């Protein structure tokens with residue numbers, strides 16, 4: 001259930017500042033749909049999947065619902081899409097389509113004219129890429145035919161902004177997308193990882209679009225792990241598992257998103273066979289997850305090692321310049337749609353400074369400014385931005401940093417294991433990272449010296465004090481070390 005790009009654009013263009021948001025329309029029907037779902041599914045199942053679903057609006061047969069995560073969206077879409085549509089239609093027979101989107105990604109409102117029209121066959125539709133034109137439409141439908149997850153035509157290399165934190169991942173993704181089928185592949189599999197909202201899905205889908213554009217004959221399939229599981233289970237149920245396997249092993253580029261959600265022994269085995277068969281056959285595999293292969297503890301050891309055998313690249317938290325460039329890009333696109341729109345640079349600077357978490361929150365903040373401007377007519381200024389974004393900023397207060405987080409980041413940065421940091425080993429390559437981790441624990445957490453000592457393998461508080469003084473002393477004369485520590489602080493705090 002995806003908001004089509006044209007639909008999204010139509011909302012932006014069709015919005016009139018004086019128009020009331022249509023959130024309340026359809027509320028009664030939605031309450032009844034929810035109550036029926038609750039009765040059908042039972043309270044536990046209902047609240048697992050539907051507690052955070054919100055009605056954004058209903059107009060001319062288009063219902064827009066929002067959810068908090070992409071996983072939830074994909075799960076509801078595949079498991080409850082049809083039922084949801086049937087219930088809505090029983091409550092309100094003119095409903096033709098339900099769009100489900102992730103809050104913060106885009107903040108659409110119903111666009112009656114372009115999106116609400118029934119499809120040519122007059123059938124009710126749930127989701128899809130209605131309105132996506134040209135290549136986008138063609139690729140989306142091929143991806144659909146192969147049983148893929150929906151592709152968003154906005155997520156291309158053209159719209160992906162490159163900065164210090166994602167240069168390597170972007171370059172690898174581009175190379176993979178432009179490789180000719182049959183040629184030896186450079187990084188296989190390519191494994192991208194990052195925490196939420198840092199552009200993994202964007203890069204994966206950009207590869208899909210680009211590969212298709214540069215090689216129209218190539219079979220490119222983008223699947224979320226959840227979709228992979230669902231398709232496999234469906235294939236088993238309908239006794240078409242062999243077809244499913246054959247289809248997968250015939251793909252030129254397989255892109256799997258959110259791998260951390262892949263569960264179940266037989267599903268993982270199937271995934272492992274697919275992975276081996278594609279890689280051995282020189283087909284490209286690209287995987288994204290929220291952590292590196294070694295940390296995907298629920299995955300079978302063989303899958304983890306195969307995944308780690310290609311190129312593993314992390315997208316780091318977006319640095320301020322990158323956040324600013326993404327906002328400039330969004331502003332440019334918005335002003336193309338509305339030449340009268342004025343977004344001063346100082347406001348973009350300000351927003352880039354205060355929304356530090358990730359690209360999704362940045363998009364959410366930008367859409368919030370646009371909505372505020374369009375609905376109230378207020379010019380976009382720093383004061384207006386502070387007013388419009390205040391709850392967003394409040395809810396993003398810095399999280400409490402744990403000593404484990406510091407140990408994880410430091411051990412990764414210096415390529416030593418966490419157990420080395422806690423051990424009694426005294427080689428220089430371990431002692432210095434350990435001292436840095438202790439120093440950062442003192443600086444970034446409220447823990448006492450004895451407590452920090454205990455968390456570092458039961459050391460005495462004087463050892464921690466020595467480490468803190470040592471690092472203070474070294475970093476005051478060694479600018480490289482000082483910069484490294486600043487960078488570590490930034491990674492740990494974001």
Ligand SMILES: Nc1ncnc2c1ncn2[C@@H]1O[C@H](COP(=O)(O)OP(=O)(O)OP(=O)(O)O)[C@@H](O)[C@H]1O
Pocket residue numbers: 070105155159160161162166194195196197198199200201202203290326358359360363
């Ligand atoms: N470098 C970037 N350039 C442009 N947009 C970006 C960039 N990084 C992130 N975004 C935007 O931020 C939003 C979230 O990105 P995306 O969905 O790709 O994140 P993700 O890493 O897959 O997150 P999750 O783990 O939650 O699935 C998207 O709208 C995306 O376009």
